Amino acid sequence: MPDIIQLLPDHVANQIAAGEVVQRPASVVKELLENSIDAGSSIIKLIVKDGGKTLIQVVDDGKGMSVTDARLSFERHATSKIKSAQDLFNLHTKGFRGEALASIAAIAHVDMQTRREEDEVGTQLKIEGSNVVAQEVTVTPKGTSISVKNLFFNIPARRNFLKSDQVELRHITDEFHRVALAHPEIGFSFYNNGSEHFNLKSESFRQRIVHIFGSKINERLVPLEEETEVLKINGFVIKPEFAKKSRGEQFFFVNGRFIKSSYLHHAVVAAFEGLMRAEMRPAYFIKLEVDPATIDINIHPTKTEVKFDDEHTLYALLKSTVKHSLGQFNVTPALDFERDKNLDTPYAFQNKEAIQPNVSVNPSFNPFESHNLGSGNFQKKSVEGWQDLYAVSKKNMDCFSSVQFESETKDHELFESENVAFDNGPSTFQLRRKYIVTKVKSALLVIDQNRAHQRVLYEHYLKSISDENVLSQELLFPIEIKLTAKEFSILEEISDKLSLAGFQIVFRAEHKVVVEAIPPSISEKNIGELLHDFIKEFDEYGTEDQFDIEFTAKSLAKAMAIKNGQILEHESQMALVNDLFGCVEPKLSPFKKLTYITLNENELENNFL
Incomplete structure (x- = not known):
């Protein structure tokens, strides 16, 4: 019986890896942006056409690559980030497996131009379905430009599963948000079908949040700041009155990498307990810095899920930090039964000294002297005819003949007839500006x-x-x-x-x-x-x-x-x-x-x- 186990060809292995790494155009955007960040870029440009199906291009001003490095970067498991297995526990970069470019090149047409600062000319590579079509010398600026065209051209079934251009653009925008928020010190620009979506300069974390999500969010941010031997926390949470029923803006970054963690999310929710309704969810932008040796980011192909060595400590620290910030900035309600607001000093008078009033008294004044009795606005009125004030005419008495008193009772049934209308009055009335009450047959309808x-x-x-x-x-x-x-x-x-x-x-x-x-x-x-x-x-x-x-x-x-x-x-x-x-x-x-x-x-x- 012949042997049945055989090694997969490289192009087949690359397509299988691409199924894990590249799920949609947004996955390509994430990998290329992270490579540009690892290259030490200060300005990164993202260009997209037709929701990433036709073109995804990332241009940066990073280190660039030599001729040999450019060719090796598209080989499987070729990376400059790690040398040994021990390096996996001391990662400071985004990528480290060496799968991204090889997986992308297996399912698309890739055109890369790159040049190092010390080189006079650069290198251009053209790859189609893992096959190197051309490699030649070219004139290009310092840095790297990678164009990914016709995604999934050789896997029609995968391409048919892609959604509309608008939907894919939303996923790309979400990935762009995550990368841009994690690195506010880097300038990012984003173009879709020739129109500019974002043009972000190097700025602070708060400014980056405002420029991405709009100026209205600025007044809703509550800053977080805490540093311990185990964990360093900084960022912002949104005030509880602006919480949403959906996930909304919820961002965790660990050592500059966007992650998803239901455990840490629960810590933030617990800190908001009592400040919002149970069905609402808080929004936050939180950066965590921990020792790289205490986390494992190699448990998922997209590297958005991580494993912490001591989750319980991180949970407690995060919860107390959020709670402290909400209280420090007077977001949490406080009751002080001893304080009287009427006794508070107005802001404009806080640094002013009290002025002693001057009181002048005339010691010779006698209020019983005749010339003082007539002074002022007091005039003696005539009291003649005062008895007429209490005289009630018969005409006025007739006005009281139709008066009804609250003590009088009138017996009637709640449901008197089968008609919808109430007793000769309006057939409906509004209760608490929320409910309309009316009558149908022998029942009230709310x-x-x-x-x-x-x-x-x-x-x-x-x-x-x-x-x-x-x-x-x-x-x-x-x-x-x-x-x-x-x-x-x-x-x-x-x-x-x-x-x-x-x-x-x-x-x-x-x-x-x-x-x-x-x-x-x-x-x-x-x-x-x-x-x-x-x-x-x-x-x-x-x-x-x-x-x-x-x-x-x-x-x-x-x-x-x-x-x-x-x-x-x-x-x-x-x-x-x-x-x-x-x-x-x-x-x-x-x-x-x-x-x-x-x-x-x-x-x-x-x-x-």
Whole structure:
């Protein structure tokens, strides 16, 4: 019987490794950016076309490579980062396995140009599917430029699994955020299809956060600072009132490397205990520095999961640091029953001395002298006819004939008839600006106004979008809205669905959009808020697989529904009740929550037993 075990060819082994290292275009972006950082670059440029499917190019001004190094960099397990197994426990660089470039070259067309500072000319390499097509001398600036074209060209099945360009761009943007946040001292620029998305200069960590996520986040940041023999912590957490139900902005960096750790995340959540609702999640940007010998980052191909030697100590230190910062910057509520704010010295008078008032007294003043009695504004009034003040005419007595007193009682039944209306009064009333109470047969009906309106709008938009029969109202003065890069990318992705709902949106440069038309059912003043809510809804709960007509209708309904706390006139209350019971499924909201409950007479009487 012949032998059946054989060594895999290099190109097959490279494709298998690529399945672990390169899952989508964002994986290539991560590996190339990290290589540029390891090369000591001060400025890194990322260029993307068609969501990374057509082109991913990273240009840096780092050390560059010699002719031999350029060729060896695409060989499997060829690296300059480690010499022995012991070096794995003293890593200060991003990459160390030597798999990234070999895996990328196995599934794409790669063009690399590189030059060291001491060399007069550089080297150009062209590789297609692990095969070196050309290697020649070229004139190129100091540093390295790598272009990855036609990703997965030789693996059609993998390419078919890629999502739309907008979705892949979102993943690339997320990877760019992680690398740029970890290294604020490096300048980064990001271009997509020829348009600039980011142009970040060398700056502080706080400035980098603001320039990526927008100026509004600056006032929400609470700084962290702690240094011990075991761990050094610095960064920021977001104030608890701005917490979200989704993951949101949650970034851990260990020794300059982005990681994911549910254990450390739980430490931050525990520090926020009592400051936010249980379903909310805090946002944070936290950098940790530990001894490289105490962590193992070689447990996952993407190196985003690490193993700590002493997790319990790190947990306790992180939790206490976050808790201390929240208290130090007066984020946590405090009660002081001894303090009287009325006795606080105003800020403008804190450094001023008290001035002794001058009081002048006339020692010869006699208030009983005749010339002092008539002084001032006091005039003696005539008291004649004072008895008329207490005289009540018969006409005035008739005014009291219809007065009713609170002590009088009137007996009546709560449920007097089978009609919906109350006793000759309004058939509905609003309770706590949240519920609409009305009567149906022999029961009280309590309706949640927000959920009920969601159901009404959901069925309306579901039908309109399905029939492609949505009306659109053009604005006399189009509204311009400034978005962050991430919001801009999400809105581009969902713009076709919004157009089916009645929106007409034009995308401009510098992450600006112009709203030219809206559905007739919404107000112009709410457009900006509605768009932000819709983007947030998709960012938190949407995925590219489920983004269909039903999800669009749900998101629009949630964004445009009447909010709890809003006062409704009687006509609006009645219209909402009638519209709700005209729905196909009035009992549940689009998110499967009850829209109303009934309370019959027996249930009410049982509460008084």
